[in-house]
Amino acid sequence: SQQGEEDPQALSIQEGENATMNCSYKTSINNLQWYRQNSGRGLVHLILIRSNEREKHSGRLRVTLDTSKKSSSLLITASRAADTASYFCATHPYMNRDDKIIFGKGTRLHILP
Amino acid sequence: DAGITQSPRYKITETGRQVTLMCHQTWSHSYMFWYRQDLGHGLRLIYYSAAADITDKGEVPDGYVVSRSKTENFPLTLESATRSQTSVYFCASSAASLVRNEQFFGPGTRLTVL
Numbered sequence: 612s613q614q615g616e617e618d619p620q621a622l623s624i625q626e627g628e629n630a631t632m633n634c635s636y637k638t639s640i641n642n643l644q645w646y647r648q649n650s651g652r653g654l655v656h657l658i659l660i661r662s663n664e665r666e667k668h669s670g671r672l673r674v675t676l677d678t679s680k681k682s683s684s685l686l687i688t689a690s691r692a693a694d695t696a697s698y699f700c701a702t703h704p705y706m707n708r709d710d711k712i713i714f715g716k717g718t719r720l721h722i723l724p
Numbered sequence: 725d726a727g728i729t730q731s732p733r734y735k736i737t738e739t740g741r742q743v744t745l746m747c748h749q750t751w752s753h754s755y756m757f758w759y760r761q762d763l764g765h766g767l768r769l770i771y772y773s774a775a776a777d778i779t780d781k782g783e784v785p786d787g788y789v790v791s792r793s794k795t796e797n798f799p800l801t802l803e804s805a806t807r808s809q810t811s812v813y814f815c816a817s818s819a820a821s822l823v824r825n826e827q828f829f830g831p832g833t834r835l836t837v838l
Contacts (some may be wrong), residue, residue, distance in 0.1 A: 641753070644826055653814055653829030654767075705823060709774055710755040710818045710825040711782075716766035 615643075615700040615715035623721040627677075630687040633682075634700030636652040641703040643676055644712065645685050648697045657698075662705070687720075695722045727751075730815050730830035731766055736838050737805050743798045745833050747815030754820035756798040758782075758790065760811040765820065767814070774820070805837045 615724045634643065642661045646654040660667045660676045660683065667674045673686040687694055697719050701712040728749040737743050747756065749818040759782075762822050769782030771790040779790050787809060789801045802809055816827040 642825070647832075651832075653831050654827075656826040656828070659824065659826055709772075710820055710827075711757075711769065711772055712825065712827065714759075714767040716764070
């Protein structure tokens with residue numbers, strides 16, 4: 612049962628440009644998280660935004676959350692070759708009383724030199 | 725070393741054989757998870773555990789068995805491997821907080837069932 616869905620599925624941009632990925636979900640949430648996965652590696656947590664927050668920043672990352680539209684966006688500014696990876700959103704449904712989160716299928720980001 | 729480790733990193737087995745994938749974490753996290761990752765499906769939860777001796781099914785538990793006798797270990801066993809279980813398996817852990825429940829992932833085990 613998939614909760615989050617990322618858009619686009621794949622994205623190629625020039626180094627230095629900004630990359631924006633979107634995530635839509637279906638049910639109310641406690642929080643939404645973004646993860647990065649480099650090729651052949653495990654996922655790495657990037658940022659968590661709670662349902663009562665609208666925007667969070669971490670370095671070159673900016674995450675927004677619109678609970679009325681059930682959507683989130685991840686913006687990576689001034690992209691670098693090292694940002695090439697897959698990016699996943701994961702939601703913690705409101706009714707969950709455990710740590711289980713639900714991952715989307717991810718956006719594959721490719722930074723062109 | 726601190727963190728979460730998985731072994732083996734690569735495994736080739738034959739249909740019908742039993743295979744156990746190991747996962748070990750050093751943070752004393754309460755929660756541990758097993759996912760499989762396949763093209764087109766993203767990450768799917770197989771089983772998870774809230775604490776030692778407490779396990780629950782995830783989205784795709786059939787054909788898998790887990791145990792958690794110690795907080796730091798969460799082995800995943802394929803009792804009779806099938807080709808459809810060829811996948812990359814990830815173990816993860818989290819610290820049991822509804823406020824900050826980010827998960828920490830191991831490096832993965834690539835399993836091929838012939």
